[in-house]
Amino acid sequence: MSxxxxxxxxxxxxxxxxxxxxxxxxxxxxxxxxxxxxxxxxWWWPDRQGQDYWPDGVPRTWDIESFEMAYATLxxxxxxxxxxxxxxxxxxxxxxxxxxQHAALLVQDGVWTSKLGKLEDVSHSLNAFDGSDYGxxxxxxKKPV
Amino acid sequence: xxxYPAAEFDKSLALSSKNILVYSPSGRAITPAxxxxxxxxxxxxxxxxxxxxxxxxxxxxxFPSKPAKSLGRGFGISHTQLRFQTLVAEWKEATDHxxxxxxxxxxxxxxxxxxxxxxxxxxxxxELRQRGGYWYWALKAxxxxxxxxxxxxxxxxxxxxxxxxxxxxxxx
Numbered sequence: 311m312s313x314x315x316x317x318x319x320x321x322x323x324x325x326x327x328x329x330x331x332x333x334x335x336x337x338x339x340x341x342x343x344x345x346x347x348x349x350x351x352x353w354w355w356p357d358r359q360g361q362d363y364w365p366d367g368v369p370r371t372w373d374i375e376s377f378e379m380a381y382a383t384l385x386x387x388x389x390x391x392x393x394x395x396x397x398x399x400x401x402x403x404x405x406x407x408x409x410x411q412h413a414a415l416l417v418q419d420g421v422w423t424s425k426l427g428k429l430e431d432v433s434h435s436l437n438a439f440d441g442s443d444y445g446x447x448x449x450x451x452k453k454p455v
Numbered sequence: 456x457x458x459y460p461a462a463e464f465d466k467s468l469a470l471s472s473k474n475i476l477v478y479s480p481s482g483r484a485i486t487p488a489x490x491x492x493x494x495x496x497x498x499x500x501x502x503x504x505x506x507x508x509x510x511x512x513x514x515x516x517x518f519p520s521k522p523a524k525s526l527g528r529g530f531g532i533s534h535t536q537l538r539f540q541t542l543v544a545e546w547k548e549a550t551d552h553x554x555x556x557x558x559x560x561x562x563x564x565x566x567x568x569x570x571x572x573x574x575x576x577x578x579x580x581x582e583l584r585q586r587g588g589y590w591y592w593a594l595k596a597x598x599x600x601x602x603x604x605x606x607x608x609x610x611x612x613x614x615x616x617x618x619x620x621x622x623x624x625x626x627x
Contacts, residue, residue: 320552338587339611341554352609357556361591363609372557411555427552428589443553 313430320442321426327438329421334431343377345425346401346413347384354380374449377403377410386451392436394419398452402436406445414447535571539578542568547588560592569596580622583615594618 311319313332318325343354344363355362356370365383369376378388381401389395392402394416402422404412414424414436423433436447532540546564553559560566568575569592576597583590591614595601602621607613 338589343554344609353554353556353611354609355554355556357560357592359556359560359592359595361595361603361608361614362556372555409555411553413554425554427550427554429552 317426317430317432321439323438323440323442324432324434327435329433329435330438331433332430333423333433334425336429337425338428340425341427342413342425343380343410345423345431346415347381348415356380372409374403374405374408374410377413378449378451381451385453387453389450389452392416392447392450395452397455399455400450400452402447403449403451404439404444404446405448406443412439412444535574536578539568539571539575543582543588556589556592559589565593569593572597577627580619580627584619587611587615591618 314330317332318330324330337350339353340350341353341355344350344352347354352363354364356364356368356372356376358370360370364370365380368379368383381403386399386401389398389400392400394400400416402414402416403410404414412424414422414434417423417433420435421433422436423431425431440446542564546562546568549564550559550562568579575593579590579593579597582588583594591603600621602617603614604617607617
């Protein structure tokens with residue numbers, strides 16, 4: 311089974327997504343939160359055991375506020391929607407039940423890219439993960455290029 | 456080679472695991488008998504299975520590259536190894552797409568591995584050596600130790616190196 315087929319099975323929304331492409335091989339050295347932060351060298355998570363990277367001074371709590379603060383350390387600020395804005399990098403944070411699960415980076419209007427846990431990087435639409443473990447995009451942040 | 460009487464054959468384990476060969480009492484492999492992912496139909500057999508488990512580290516294939524006879528008699532795994540490999544397969548399938556470490560580590564299969572305690576330690580270390588994986592919660596939980604420096608948190612290759620050095624220092 312190809313990576314595309316495997317991922318479509320895992321995330322059925324990718325099957326009908328016109329932007330879906332696998333853009334990297336599997337890599338367990340970084341996750342989606344790190345990828346959206348342009349850091350492919352660390353696994354970002356505010357885990358309870360303190361095993362993973364989380365920016366200094368940001369509470370290690372699994373909630374939207376903590377994730378917003380983590381990206382704020384890189385210069386991101388909260389913004390209103392997913393539309394591309396000239397001169398800005400934009401990210402989306404997905405959550406389910408109020409708990410962040412995923413993050414994606416806007417490539418161009420309507421096209422996002424993200425890392426799927428320990429699996430591949432992919433490009434996709436914002437809503438391609440609807441109904442999955444990732445929940446839905448609940449927070450958008452941007453920073454100047 | 457370890458044989459399990461049919462009465463002890465835990466089909467649910469076999470179905471959720473990978474690359475398990477099931478043998479008839481005569482020793483003839485009824486294989487591929489079970490697919491871990493359900494992608495291929497299980498081959499029905501009227502033979503009551505006397506089960507010998509073989510697990511190896513390749514994706515399931517209808518035409519295994521290592522047929523049973525090439526593994527030779529005498530090759531086998533312990534029940535602990537079987538249980539561990541079964542749980543690892545279940546855990547990976549359920550969590551490889553996740554980023555939430557808390558969720559990854561709290562998965563029931565991972566928690567069962569932690570619950571195996573020191574029996575699981577050499578198996579976890581071997582898994583980490585051979586295939587990597589997020590074993591840091593389990594290692595810390597089982598050993599009560601943590602050799603990863605604060606500055607290396609989240610740097611997966613360095614975390615792996617620190618734990619393998621820890622194991623080497625203890626002859627594990």
